Structure formats: structure tokens, C-alpha cells
Amino acid sequence: MAILPSLLTAFARRVKANFVKKTHVTDAIQAQFLRDLLLVQRDTELGKQYKVAQIKTIDQFRAQVPILPYSSYEPLTERIAQGESNILTPDRVVYLTLTSGSTGKKKLIPTTRRSQNIVRQATLTSIGFLSEALARQNRQFGKLLVTNSVQKWGRTAGNIDYGPSSAGVLRMDKRLYRQFFAHPYETLQLGDSLARHYVCLLFALREPTMRGMIANFPMLILRTCNYLERYAEDLIQDLEKGTIAPWLEIEPEIRNQLEKMAIASPKRATQLHEILHSQGRLTPKLAWQNLSFVATARGGTSDFYFQRFPTYFEDTPIFGAVYSSAEGIFSIYPDVNQDGSILAIESCFFEFIPEDQWEAEHPNTLLATEVRVGDRYRILITNYSGFYRYDIGDVVEVVGFYNTAPLIVFLHRRGGFVSSTTEKTTEFHATQVMQALQQEFSLPLEDFCITLSENDFPARYLVNIELSQSYKLDDPQAFLRCFDYKLKEVNTHYEISRKDTIPAPQLQILAPGSFATIRQRQLQKGIPDSQLKFPHISEDRNFLMGLSVEKKIDL
Template sequence: MRSDHITESPFKMNIVHLLLKCLAPVARRFELQTKDPICAQKKILFEYLRRNKNTEYGKKYKFSSIRSIEDFQERVPFSNYENLRLMVERMAAGAKNVLTADRPVFFGRTSGTTGKPKLIPVTRYSRNKKAQLMALWTYYISRDHPGTTSGKVFVIIDPEVKLTTKSGIPCGPENGHAYVNLPAIIKRGCAIPYEIFEIEGYNARYYTILRIAIEHDVTTLATLNPSAIIILCQKIKRWKDRIIDDIEKGTLDQNFDIPERIRAIAEKRLKPNPTRARELRRILNEKGELLPKDFWPNLKLIECWKGGTMRLYLEGLDRYFGQTPIRDFGCLSTETRSSIPITDEGAGGILAINTNFYEFIPKEDMHKAERRAVLCDRLEKDKEYLLIVTTPGGLYRYDTDDVIRVDGFFNKTPVIEFMQKGLNAISLSGEKVYESHINEAINAANKGLKLVIKFFSASVQMEKPPRYIFLVEFTDDPSLDKKKALLRSIEDELCLINLEYEDTRQRQELNSPILKVARKDEFEKFRSKRVAEGAHETQFKIPQLVRDPEFQKNFIIEEEIFLE
């Protein structure tokens, strides 16, 4: 599978050529719009207001009589999911014309600021709008890296959770649902059949993914979270001999617990491949290890998030992939896609002005009672803002809780990069832990133990993979067993409260948490120090969630408790 021996099939060449030909006018139109972003923003806003003027929400805020952006901002309040939860739950139960004129065909399920998951309505119209942005992003990749489809595309996703609402509408993780519903012509180019991602045991799933992928000539590797890539690369070292043996024999290791239905689907694709096995053994003998840069010499591009805390993982990719280019996915969530990266440099993407209407609250104002929102033509380079969106899916002036930075401008349109979740949330690996999650978890964890906790705060420890640190000061001196029980219970409660936290822990993208017991009166000393520095004594409180890894250094730690 040497790089000088590969040729792209005529079929794939035709597909790429057709893609570029069809999307080139779309890209030119988008780039033309970036010269006057406010014009594009007005057009998209009033398209959504007209479309949804007869919904409950549209009637409540009189969409039909809104004549300007200023009217819209004065009449329609900022919203967040908790403001909309009851309306969305009614939509999930079958109610029509609530937030959108179009009926939802799917609900994206993700963690919320409370322990209850969010259900984000997806209509055919909003799905098509999001798909148009995906196609545009793909166009720029195909333009810059025409060899990305010459071999297999290795995509890592979450499995589709086959749930339905009371009215029978499917709901679950959006990326799994999208993978299942890919057109057959695109599925042919994917290395891993969807069913493999349904394997429940993580080691069994990872092994099967690697066993299949390593046999292929992979030219594109795509997953949102780069930590998943690092984990797979680390597991290759552990399983390299078993994988090579399986490839040689055309088998799938029987020692892994894989449901018969899925095993049959996988094995149907397998056949003995001694040539590939010899090549892998040669690489192993020559290099002393099995690295993707050696066994996938034709890999053209890695597609993953690069901004915010993801930089921690990018530093480790060079060892495994050499100088393979990396393209950011852009600001992408269940609620919306907000940017389109058109280069491999950095993590910034052009604001997607043709799909959502955007407002921005300066970071320093985001927690003020009176929040001042500006439009995209008033943004300043290198400044950070809270992102507010109005989407085709029925979210109006919606607080994404995403803080973005303006990296520059493409024509007159901002190039934005995701920096972090809002100040009351941390997302080290996509888990989105909110302060309310921590508060709920510690209260539930201590309900049975009844420990007397003087102060409690959660922070982070940036290592590979990163982990959460639970700082605690007890009034009394509980036994070691009770401290261990508290840590275990906090972990269990967080997994129950936050689906993404549980997933990232199981995928080993987050290390196990540590309980750090502070010496008596440490938190009071910290409080006194902050008051002496100018904090208001009656208002000061130590937050229960702190993103600064240096925060724990403010306290003398007497004991560290690890999960067993």
C-alpha cells in the first residue's frame, strides 16, 4: 500500500469532479455574501420570521410586524434551553406550530445545564440548511486536498441511540443518526460499517474499529474530538500483534465480546490478507512500532476540532501522523453550525452568515443583568464574545453558551474560533459539565453519606487525558472509606446527570477524577485573601466549578483519593 502505487478509481474521480463543479457556484455566492454580511444576515433573519410568523412563538412576539433588526432585538428576548424546555417537550409530544411551522423529524439529544437532557428540534428544512454548510465545508476540503477520497474515509462517531419521543419522533445523538442516513454512494467510501459503533464494550468496539481500519488504505480520518484519535493510537500498541494476525487470517478476534449480529456483519467484509499483514510486520520490524503515518502513507487529511481545550490533544498527533494536515470542523453543535473553516491554518472559520442570524455579547458583559448584543459587522479582532443565534430550527436569540474569539476577517465577515463554554461550564473533551451538574452531583452523592462538607469546588488537571479534580474541606475528619465512597458516588452521579461525561469517561477521553482533601480552614484563608484584594465580602463566593488548572494551588492539600 505504498503511496506511489495508489491510483484513484475513475468512479471516485468523477464524484469529486462533480462535487467541485456543483458546489463551486455555491462557494462563489457565499464568498460574495461575505463582502456585505449584514445584507446576508437581514435576508436570513426575515426568511425565518416570515416562515414561522404563525407559530405560537411567532404570534407571541408578533413576528409578522417586525420590520428591522432593531425591532427584532427589542421585541424578542434572549432565550436559553430552560426557557424553551416546556415548548420543546410539547413539540416532542406531537404539538404543531410551536416554535417552527415545520414538523420536527428528529430531536438531537444532548446534555443540558440541568441534569435533564436537551432535545433540539430538527426539521427537514433546518437539516437541509445545516447540510448545505457541510457541503460547503466539504467543497473547500476537496479543493485543497483532492486526494481525500482516493482511499477509504475513516469516520469515528457515537452510535445512534434509537429512542423516540411520545409521538414517535426519533431522537438521539445527531452524528450517529446522520451516519446511519448517509446516501449509499457515500457509505461505500467509509471504512467502518455503522453497526460496529453499536458494540457496547469500548475495548471490543475499539479493537474491531482498528482491526478493520488498519487493513484499509485510509486517506481521510474524521472525528469531532481529537482525543478519540489519540486513544485509538495508544491502543494499537497494545493490540498490534492480534490485529496483524486477524488481518492475515481474515478473522475477528473471538476473545472480544461482540454481538453475533454485528460480528456477522463485520466478518462478511473480511477475508485473508497476508500481503497487508506482511507489510504491517515489515513496518513493525523496521520502525519498532506501528504508527498511522507508516501504515497509512496516503492519509491526506485529519478532520477534527482544533480550538479551545482540543489544542491539548493536537500536540500529540504529530508523533502518530507526522505532518498530516488537520482541518477544523468549525463551530458545530447539536443546535447549530456557525462557521466554515476554509484552510488548515488555525481553528478559525468564516461565520456562516447564510444559514443563521447571529448576535454577539462581549465576554465581559455576558453575565451582566443588561446584556448588550452587537452584530457581526461590529466585532473586533482578537476579542471574545458569547455567541447568540437564531436558527432555522426554531431557536430565537438563543444563548449557545459558547464563547468565540474573532481571529480576523474574510472580506468583511468575521473568522471565528471556539474558545470555551460559558464561564459556568467546562468541556475538556466534549462533555460540557456545568456548575449546576457539580452542585447536583455533590448533593446527591452526600445524601446517604451525610458528611459535613465545609467547602467543595471542582477544577481540572490538564494532562493526557485530562481529569476533573474535586477539592473538598471537611468540618470533621471522616474515615478513608467514607472519602472513597464520596468520590465514587460523585462520579456515579455525574454519569447519571451528564450523558456526555459518562461517554467520555467510558471512551477514556477523560481520566478518572481525584478527590483532593484540603487542610482545615484553607478555603476560609482563600476567601479572606480575595476580600483583602478587593472582592466584596458579602457577595464573594467560591465557585463550584473552576476552569483554571492553577486554582488548586491556592490550597494546601492533605490527602488525595483516587478511584479504585
């Protein structure tokens, strides 16, 4: 039976209010979370190994259990995949999340009903915050456009389904999430990415009052916008006739299901055709004039892509929802157009490694209320997937507090940098610079990637850019000089090394479609399209191999 979105929203606001109360007593909530978790996990294989049943205090926990990377868990998750039980968690593992592998080796993360309940709780808290934020702006929460696949990838030898995180979440909580979709749940079952996006757009276009769009990353939102523009005529024609384009690669059984649901909407098709004719294009804001929000990841490299959002969304608010990974929920956003998010104190037990401890063999950690505004930390999680003091490698900055819970912003993954000598330029550095250059030169970029030259020692920085369609860079040398200057500003170690050892950078303007080719290569490696993260720095000298360079510019 369908549940009215308004009832779900009201429930979400109550969940959010309960979460807010708990942020007044962060220490107590975190301590209780750890006690409860250790009680549950005490008789698992890993729990017995670290004698967690004997642990009474947080200090004892930190002294008794080491900080562990994924490599320490990998043999255990492989055994879970083979069907062994009570290894990391006493609960039955109902799904194994396969991480994207776009920033490193793929990992298997156990999901249980208990850990999934925590994800649901965080999602409802997020919806509660969003609905209230929209109400303050006289906007409404409502039906959403979502294009993530719900296909499972297969079953392990131990008879456990596995696949991407978003597919697992949407499958296990199908009854909840389908209430919010502006299109049938069946549209997400399509295997072909283009077909899935097209059909989701087609059904969503029937809903003129659709309120939101959601995707894991801003780049994926822009891809959906591109599909809407590119296939506008086809979509309107299908909408008018109640058909689904025959050239789409759709599994016959699913096509049959969807064609039965595809009702002709000639009046709506006429409205959209008039918009397309008068404006020369179809954007989300033109198609859905009541669009209230876009939900996607904030922090890290997101701002680079957000500079192109006004073209498609005008002043529509951007909401971060939750900052999470396959391994856990880290924080929840309390408002729209805000980068700081509240530590998800009900989702994991958190510790923070200060920057001056990153190279220590046994680093000292801080608790949630001990961190300082303006400082950067590596974040550790202990949760119901069975991970203790797990070092995911994410670097966050504390930007404030929400009551007694810290507000954090994701910066970058530790270890992700390029170095000609020892300067360690991170993706965060690179994105800050390229974001500033887009503004200064009024030049939207399709994308960029900083790599290193192959035949220079020390290597020079190669600034690889692809210009957005119909844009031209009139003074490429000024652009390159400005890149060099701004990188010195944000990375002191680069500035020091440029004075002596690092040669001047080179600008490479790539042919149109270059980064689409790179993304296609990533998809061919098995990275799910809903989890595609594009690296903006790479020490892999072959990362851009085979792409056509239209122009090279030296200082």
C-alpha cells in the same frame, strides 16, 4: 448507486465557491436569512407569542424578542417529544438530538429536514475548503476513518427518534456520508465502543490509501490511536485471515453481516506486520502512509491534546471542519492548521454580546460585521430548529475577517470556571498554562484537571495530573512553581488574589489509568462516547473521588 468521491468533491468545491461569494455581502445574507426564517416561523406557537409576523427589521426583532436560555425552550421541546406539532417549527420534527450533558444538563434539540439540509450544506462547504487546502500541499482528499455510533437511543412518546447529534446526522444523510468511509457503514451500528473502534480500524486497514481520520474531539482521535497500538497484533491477524476477533462484543446479526464482508488480505497484513516489527508500534501515519489530514475540533482545550499528535501523525495537517453543537452550525474552517473559522452566515442568524454587556439584564448585541478583532463575545443564534436569540453560553474571540464575515475561535463555555475567591479561572486559562508546561518540561501528560481543596478556606488549587506512560517528572516543585507563575500571567484576578487570600497550589500526581476511569464514569452516566468532553476544571469536590494519588507536592 455509489457516487465517486471525486464527483462529490467537485460538487463540494462549487458549494464552497458560492459560500465565499456570500461572505462579500455578510449583512445582506444575514438579513435575508432572518426574513426568510421569520416568514416560515410566523404561525408557530412561539412565533405567534412574539408576533414575529409583524417584524420587518433586525432592530425590531431585537426589540421584540428577548434573549432566551435553554430553560425557556425546555417545556416546548418536551411537548414536541410528546408528539405536538407547530410549536417551534412548522416543519415535521424527524429527530430529537439529545445533547451530551457533559458540561451541563442534557437538552432536546428538534431536527427537521430543513435544518438537516443546512447541516449538509455546511458539511459540503467544509469539504470544498479542505479539498482545495490539501491540493495546495500536494495532498489528496479521500476515504475517511470515522468511529461515531449511528445507533438511535430510542423513540419518544410522540414517536420521534432521539439520540446523539452525530448519530442523527449520519443516519439522515447515510447515502452521502457512506461514500467517504474507508469501512462499511454497518461498522458504525455496533453498540459496544471498543468493538466499534476495532472493527472500523480492521476494515480501514484494508485500505492502504486511506486519506483521513475524523472525530468530534482531539481526545477521541488519540483514543483511536491508542486502540490501534494496543490491538495491532490482533488486527493484523484478523486482516490476514479475514476474521473478526471472537472476543469482541458484537450483536450476532451485525457480526454475521460484517464477517461476510471481511475478506482476507494476507499481503496487506504482511506489510503491516513488517512495519510493526521494525518500528515496535503501529500508528496511523505508519499504517496509512498517504494520510492527508485529521479532522477534529480546534479552539478551546484542543491545543493541549494537539501536542501529542506528532507522535502519531508527524506533520499531517489538522482541519477543524465546522465549529458546531447540537443547537446549530456556528462557523466553517477555510484551511488546515488554522484556528480561525468563518461565521456560517447561511446556517443561523447571529448576534454577539460584548464582554462589557455579559452581566446586563438586557444586553446590547452586535451584528456579524460590527464585531472587533481581538474582542471576546457571547454568541446568540436564531435558526430553523425554532430557537430565537438563543444563548448557548459559548464564548468566542474574533481573530480576523474573511471578506466581510468574521473569523472566530471558540474559547470556552461561559460559567465554566473555578474560583477560590472571585478570580474565575476558566478552562481556557487552565489549558493555556498546562500546554506551556508540557512544552517547557518536555513532559506529555495523559490528561489533567484543576480542582479545589475541600478543607481549606479559601480553597487551594489542586493540580491533578497523570503522566504519559514511561514518563517521569524529575522536579515536581519546579513544575508547580511554574504552574503558579503562568496562571498569574494569564489570569490577572488570580495573581491579585494569590498575593492575599488564595493559598499556594498543590500538585497531585495520579496513578496510571486515572483519567480513563473518569471517562468511563462519564460514559456510564449516558454520555455518548463520540461526544465525550473531558472537563479540565471542576468545582465538584467529588469529581476525582476514589482515584489513587501517587504523590502530593506542596510549594
